[in-house]
Amino acid sequence: MTDGLALAAHGLGKRYRATWALRDCSFELPTGRVAALVGTNGAGKTTLLTMIAGLLQPTEGELRLADGGRVAFVAQDKPLYRAFTPLEMLRLGAELNRQWDQQRALDWLSRFDVPPRQPCGRLSGGQQAQVAFAVAIGSRPSLLVLDEPLSDLDPLARRAVISELLTEVADTGMTMLMSTHVVAELSGVADHLLLLADGRLVMSGDVDDLLAGHRVYTGPRSDGPPVPGEVVLTSHAGGQSTFLLHGDDPVDEPWTSRPATLEELVLAKLSGDRAVAA
Numbered sequence: 001m002t003d004g005l006a007l008a009a010h011g012l013g014k015r016y017r018a019t020w021a022l023r024d025c026s027f028e029l030p031t032g033r034v035a036a037l038v039g040t041n042g043a044g045k046t047t048l049l050t051m052i053a054g055l056l057q058p059t060e061g062e063l064r065l066a067d068g069g070r071v072a073f074v075a076q077d078k079p080l081y082r083a084f085t086p087l088e089m090l091r092l093g094a095e096l097n098r099q100w101d102q103q104r105a106l107d108w109l110s111r112f113d114v115p116p117r118q119p120c121g122r123l124s125g126g127q128q129a130q131v132a133f134a135v136a137i138g139s140r141p142s143l144l145v146l147d148e149p150l151s152d153l154d155p156l157a158r159r160a161v162i163s164e165l166l167t168e169v170a171d172t173g174m175t176m177l178m179s180t181h182v183v184a185e186l187s188g189v190a191d192h193l194l195l196l197a198d199g200r201l202v203m204s205g206d207v208d209d210l211l212a213g214h215r216v217y218t219g220p221r222s223d224g225p226p227v228p229g230e231v232v233l234t235s236h237a238g239g240q241s242t243f244l245l246h247g248d249d250p251v252d253e254p255w256t257s258r259p260a261t262l263e264e265l266v267l268a269k270l271s272g273d274r275a276v277a278a
């Protein structure tokens with residue numbers, strides 16, 4: 001494994017009976033990054049994360065973790081023992097993990113007001129998610145893998161959880177990989193992106209590198225862009241046309257241009273280079 005990488009995949013694939021859920025997946029994830037795994041429904045996100053967590057064997061290819069790397073995985077359905085209280089879940093975590101940070105786990109529960117002595121089966125979905133986070137954080141992972149971590153949480157809790165997770169990354173140097181559908185929440189959070197569509201990795205890398213050279217040009221309705229470059233997305237609304245281009249040439253009035261956002265680039269890549277009516 002090359003130094004500085006938390007994870008590397010090479011030619012990774014998974015087939016369920018006759019169907020390939022993931023194919024030809026190769027990427028490198030540097031240590032200490034906050035990576036977002038984005039994709040449409042059924043794109044293969046859970047399949048990839050479950051393989052990284054070591055709970056599913058690849059059909060082909062290879063997946064390598066940093067030497068001595070420890071993965072914590074918070075699955076989409078956040079399985080907890082319903083009769084156990086949050087404190088008992090932490091005790092179980094302490095017994096199952098050679099390295100365990102009880103204080104970090106307890107701090108997480110109190111930060112999110114989780115009743116520590118109430119059976120998990122009687123906690124709300126959001127509180128159960130917080131117990132799963134506390135156990136994962138307590139296990140002191142070098143790579144924290146989260147499958148749709150925010151789906152059970154209200155908008156305030158989503159923001160608070162993201163902020164706490166970023167603090168954990170900064171404090172401990174761990175790497176984080178999380179799948180999400182909510183592209184709008186990635187800005188300022190993810191510095192690395194893995195984008196899946198139909199079981200294929202269509203884009204991956206450092207967010208700033210991916211955004212570099214992508215601009216949005218807006219001007220009068222037109223069949224083609226005002227400057228050369230690869231058209232990533234076209235949209236027409238009323239008398240106006242907008243082109244997302246891989247190219248950053250200056251443009252003359254009445255056209256204007258600005259840098260593309262991560263959300264625009266992701267949505268454009270997921271919808272292909274089809275023209276969309278805004």
Ligand SMILES: Nc1ncnc2c1ncn2[C@@H]1O[C@H](COP(=O)(O)OP(=O)(O)OP(=O)(O)O)[C@@H](O)[C@H]1O
Pocket residue numbers: 016017019020021039040041042043044045046047048
């Ligand atoms: N156990 C399984 N047996 C057969 N097919 C499966 C199994 N698990 C997943 N698949 C199929 O593999 C593909 C990828 O599924 P996966 O759950 O990895 O996608 P996803 O990106 O996580 O989707 P979502 O965003 O809807 O959760 C889908 O076509 C799915 O139907």
